[in-house]
Amino acid sequence: MSWSEGPRWAAWGRVTLVAVLVLVAVLNGAAVRGGHYLAPVTAAALLCGVGLLVPGLRGPVAPLVVTVATAWLGWPLLPLLAVVLFDLAVDGRARVAAGCAVAALGANLFSYPATTLWGEQRYASTLFVPLLAMAVGLWLGNRRRLVRALAAQVAHLRVEAELRVEAARATQRSRIAAEMHDVLAHRLSLIALHSGVLVTKSDTLPAPVAERLGLLRTTSTEALADLRDVLGVLRDPGSTPTDGTPAPVLRDVRELVDEARAAGQRIELTVDGLPEQAPTTHRLGVYRIVQEALTNARKHADGAAVTVRVDYRPPATRVEVTNPPGAARTDTVGAGYGLVGLRERVTALGGRLDAGPAGAGTWRLTARIPHQVGTEQNGTRT
Incomplete structure (x- = not known):
């Protein structure tokens, strides 16, 4: 030093x-x-x-x-x-x-x-002092080098963990973009195409119908623009999902729960409101949140009963998944960054996700995604 x-x-x-x-x-x-x-x-x-x-x-x-x-x-x-x-x-x-x-x-x-x-009186000190100084110096030098090596290793692991978290976030953003494209692009394209054809014949139609067609054309154009903006933010051109998992095209949470029950998992599901009361992106997010929560429950609390509550009603879509402690499984392999991806998804939708212990060994995952005023739901503006 x-x-x-x-x-x-x-x-x-x-x-x-x-x-x-x-x-x-x-x-x-x-x-x-x-x-x-x-x-x-x-x-x-x-x-x-x-x-x-x-x-x-x-x-x-x-x-x-x-x-x-x-x-x-x-x-x-x-x-x-x-x-x-x-x-x-x-x-x-x-x-x-x-x-x-x-x-x-x-x-x-x-x-x-x-x-x-x-x-005659100095033989001992003549040999002892140099040897002691060298021994202590060697020990201290080795200790300092070991501490520096451990510090460098910790810094390397910290950087590696940050890179993995960032990769998990990027993968989740790419998946969100792909899901939105698969679910919405086809429908919006059809709306824009047909509304554009009908607008060219608006002179022969009654005034209320022509007004509705104009509103339909404006709405479809704005929706396509919003879709392009979201895809531009969430997806890098040329990127594809890296895990090979197919996007759940608007699959309902009930189907997911039924599949998990068929596999032997005990689940109590409560759904308030209708999925159609929430935006499409919320429904996709709810599916992914419940999917990840059930997977984590199987990994870390095998055999424990899982309680799932979903509320689609405005002003916010809410999800809560809780499970008591159970046996941890050792035959599962995962990257360990599922919650990071979920948090990135919920944050991109303007919401918040929390996960952690809730007392008495219970694990709870909650998410709240607010409904944005002015978004389209069921063909009407809110």
């Missing part, structure tokens, strides 16, 4: 440690020299301290300076050598650290007798 990358407290701690070790080296040198501070030990200690504190000198210069100074002047500078060995070990340069330690300890055999590292 460089000077600029380390936390502020660690930087100040290093300054304090090096300053204390330099001061101790100066005092020990003065004690050996009979109280003379202007000695080689003082100059060498200050030079080593500068090398250890200046970021640009810590890598290439400090190890050489401290090794030479320790080899020449002996035990007063041994703590500063331990700092150098620690830095080298943290950076993963264990061989360089070992070389510096061997060079300093070996060359010191020929240094001043008064400060030699190989005095």
Whole structure:
């Protein structure tokens, strides 16, 4: 870790440690020299301290300076050598650290007798301090590299998860566009075609009929324009649904529930209002929401009874699916982004979807899609 990358407290701690070790080296040198501070030990200690504190000198210069100074002047500078060995070990340069330690300890055999590292009382510290510094440095360096690797892996997984969520949303938007095209395009095209033919003969028709034809032509044209706008927003040109699932062309929720019951799933269904009271896009959304909710119930609460409530009546289409806890199945495989796609679908329709625990282990999925004023329902404007 460089000077600029380390936390502020660690930087100040290093300054304090090096300053204390330099001061101790100066005092020990003065004690050996009979109280003379202007000695080689003082100059060498200050030079080593500068090398250890200046970021640009810590890598290439400090190890050489401290090794030479320790080899020449002996035990007063041994703590500063331990700092150098620690830095080298943290950076993963264990061989360089070992070389510096061997060079300093070996060359010191020929240094001043008064400060030699190989005095009768210093054998233990001469060997223990460098080894301890290198061991601690290697451990800390490995730990930092492991933390950085784990952080990079977590960041990679986070990006990958975001990309998967975005892909699920894009797939759902493409599916919405395909469903709208399959369900509405043919009907709207017929309306526009026939109304256009009849408008050309409006001069021979009674005034009320001609007025109705004009309204029909205007309505069909606006509907086609709305369809083009929605397709342009939701579907990328040339894209196709990626999961190969055919669009449920206005299949009723009751059919879906009957199929699930035939497969052994216990379902209580309550429907308020008529599907025709809701826009076509709402009916498609309700089908997909109930389909995904029943699938999740089979996966995560197998055998539990499922309660489905659907309300098509204005001012909003509402869906609520709840199930108590059950046994989780292990023979199912899924991408795990079904709710992401449903939320994208409901949001595109101006609604809101919530899913989560509802107490006592019960899971609840709710959706509310408001009816937009001015949309067409059953051939009339609301």
